[in-house]
Amino acid sequence: MKVVVVGCTHAGTSAVKTILSENPEAEVTVYERNDNVSFLSCGIALFVGGVVKDPAGLFYSNPEELASFGAEVKMEHDVLNIDTKGKKLTVKDxxxxxxxxxxxxxLVVTTGSWPIIPPIEGIQSKNVVLCKNYNQAKEIIARKEDKKKITVVGGGYIGIELVEAFAQDGKEVTLVDGLDRILNKYLDSEFTTVLEDDLRERGVKVQLNEMVQGFVDSEDGTTTTVKTSGGEYESELVILCVGFRPNTELVKGQVEMLGNGAIIVDNYMRTSNPDVFAAGDSCAVNYNPTGGHAYIPLATNAVRMGLLVGKNIKEPTMEYRGTQSTSGLHLFGWNIGSTGVSEASAPVMGLEARAVMFEDNYRPEFMPTNEKIMMKLVYEVGTKRIVGGQVMSKYDITQSANTLSLAIQNKMTIEDLALVDFFFQPVFDRPWNYLNLLGQAAMAHEAELEKESMNAGSN
Incomplete structure (x- = not known):
């Protein structure tokens, strides 16, 4: 069995290792156009902020390790063309x-994603840089040292983490986003309002609802003015973090895709061509809250999907369990976790949902110290099936997002969460764990709505 893997970041690395572990007789060739593999882009902000001193730690594999498994690894080789029916490809060294x-x-398509580069006038300025791979991270590190004014365009995870890193480094930071909230894909307004206020208190200019209209360099090229629908911001360095798109042009028109180019796969990672597999940021995930497909480029999804490619490359063996888009973030002391749909995104996803907020101390008041926790549960109307959740506190309760993720995957209801068995120990929580209390708050909300409906019916 001759297997060709195109692209070798998270999904590709995981696929290669599993293919050869499960099928040592397989002939595996890897084509990667970069000079490195397995770079953890989620660590870029830590690298930029100096938390990670040695960038080598942001790689969890290398070509030599893959070769030791038995793969033929061809670095700095660009695949120019793929013929999936003829089972051949053209490659350039x-x-x-x-x-x-x-x-x-x-064929295994693990070509990943690439930053969205909007067609904005002046975007070719040398002061405007992307933030995705290792070489871009090195460029940001090298160029930030003598810069004072930095603008970050895009309020998603990477953008927000860079804002924190630059602010802690004493830079004058401006954050620009065309939407009305930061982190809008992950959190509802109850959480983002707190975070936005915190950013402003720390001196960050948070410019929301502003579309970037152009970049204008100064005469000597040392600064660039970011022109938006709401103002102008002089900057010495501009980082674009406006999202990612699947890098799938090589197989466009040959396998089934979503409208954005994300490859659709079944539960065994097979595309519409059963001899072509896909995993990671190049494809859509099976999204459990809705039961449909969604484009969610996360490293966690990529490594799981890559493993499943390896498990199923010879024959269907292990099914994909789907994903909830579970993620976490640490921002200026806040510990944040989210999973599934938010209250705001549920209607967009075609879900009729309700939500309940819950705030409390994470443990009994007789303990010498304590912290407030904020939690939100999103559940489907009628079935009361849990479809999303968000948690935030200065105390680290982010593992609760993982628990809620498991609840979504296993189609648990608000009653299940309200009564599930959690331990009690005053150092950690209350006799009723805060997730129990969150479920009970949802039950109380439903009971109140039912009471109101009955009263309205009797009048």
Whole structure:
């Protein structure tokens, strides 16, 4: 069995290791156009902020390790064309310029994603940089040292983490986002309002509801003015973090995709062509809250999907359990976790849902110290099935997001959460764990709505 793997970051690395562990007789060739594999881009902000001193720690594999498994690893090789029906591809060696053809029995598309580059005037400015891979991270590190004014465009996870890193480094930071809230894909307004106020108190200019309209360099090129629908912000360095798109042009029109180009796979990671597999940021995930497909580029999804490619490359063996888009963030002392849909995103996802907020101390008041916790539960109307949750506190309760993720995956209801068995120990929680209390708050909310409905019916 001859397997060709195109692209080798999280999903590709996981796929190669599992394919060869499960099928040592397989002939596996890897084509990667970069000069490194397995870079954890989620660690870029930690690298930029100096928390991670040695960037080598942000790689969890290397070409030598993959070769030790038995793979033929061809770095700095760009795949120019793929013929999935003819089972062949054209590859260019970026060091020599030589082009060659290769064939395959099974193809694994793990080409990942690439930052969205909007068609904005002046975006080619040397002061405007992207933030995705290792080389871009090194460039940001090198260029930030003598810069004072930095603008970050995009209020998602990477953008927010960079804002924190730059602010802690004493920079004058401006955050620009075209939407009305930061982290809008993950958190509802009760949480984002707290975080936005915190950013402003720390001196960060938070410019929301402002679309970037252009970048204008100064005459000497040392600064760039970011022009938006709401103002102008002089900057010495601008970081674009406006999202990612699947990098799937090579198989466009050959396998089934979503409208944005994300490859659709079944529970065994097979595309509409059963000899072509896909995993990671190049494809859509099976999204448990809705039962449909969604584009959610996360490293956690990628490594799981890559493993499943390896498990199923020869024959269907292990099914994908789907994902809830579970994620976590640490921002200026706040510990934040989210999973599934938010109250705001549920209607967009086609779900009729309700939500309940719950705030309390995380443990009994007789303990010498305590912290407030904020939690939100999103559940489906009628079935009361849990479809989302958010948690935030200065105390680290982020593992509760993992617990809620498991609840969504297993189709648990608000009653299940209200009564599930959690331990009690005053150092950690209350006789009723805060997740129990969250479920009970949802039950009380439903009971109140039912009472109101009955009263309205009797009038």
């Amino acid at each position: 970026l060091k020599t310029g030589e082009e060659t053809e290769d064939t395959f029995d099974k």
